[in-house]
Amino acid sequence: MQIELKELINRYQDAMNRIYRNVNIIMKEKIHSDITTDQFSTLQYIQKHEQCTSTEIANEFGVGKSAVTAQVNRLHEKGLIERIRDGKDRRNVYLHVTDKGIELVNYTENEVYASIGKNLAHFDDEEIQTFIDSLEKLAHVMDNE
Amino acid sequence: MQIELKELINRYQDAMNRIYRNVNIIMKEKIHSDITTDQFSTLQYIQKHEQCTSTEIANEFGVGKSAVTAQVNRLHEKGLIERIRDGKDRRNVYLHVTDKGIELVNYTENEVYASIGKNLAHFDDEEIQTFIDSLEKLAHVMDNE
């Protein structure tokens, strides 16, 4: 491995961490509700993938099924989602965001997007496009390992 | 806010999550030791910033000081770091990576970098450069909010 690559990865790692941290701060700030950022992310996923299952979330988030059960319980206790058991294959439990949950996601998403959008104002359209393309390419390459 | 921006941020968010998850998987796989990825990240930071303090880490990682105390305890119990109290200003405790810790970081870093390097092989030099530049720019813009 070349010295240069190591240097690049260091810069990459450092920038990624800073971005991740800042997005988290923005989310904490914009979530006007007693849920955590993790809970919001899960809720957001369920809203974007209506009728998804716990197993699907476990795979998507890279955690065990029991972790998802606990997370779903917390969201359920707060009245943000519902469990709907499949009538045909009664092993499956589909997750469904309640009206209260939908409202929370939509409101918070707008706030967060506006905030991130403000940051993106420092970039021109082509730069953003190129950046996101590279980001998706990297995600894709990594997924296929 | 334009529809387009929302769409872009969705893609961005999705790609970021996938990358973050994959890097975590790589790290878990490459850490041949009984420490967690969080512990490794902290150890790595201390190694790159010799003689740093708990407060510095707390700010850097965006967590409270008590969380750092706990993390430092775990690393200390494993013989990876040492605490050195400042002789002049006895409030300060400087953190210092032991030989065992240095060896662990160097070994693991090489493994992780090799693995990420393999992914980066799908990109040409200019693409990587542009990508990391944008990444750093975004991190910088976000830091100044």
Next chain:
DNA sequence: TAGAATAGTTCATGAAGTGAACTATTCACT
């Protein structure tokens, strides 16, 4: 129809975070 596979839950445990209260030390100022 017996046994494998799948979906989800429960439980005990540990890691990591919070925030308030605390100790110890140093700084700042009249």
Next chain:
DNA sequence: AGTGAATAGTTCACTTCATGAACTATTCTA
């Protein structure tokens, strides 16, 4: 010089989130 504010770190009680094994319930399969 001496008192009160500021700073660095720790402790404590508590919550969240993760793991993995054992479990229930259901469906598939051969």
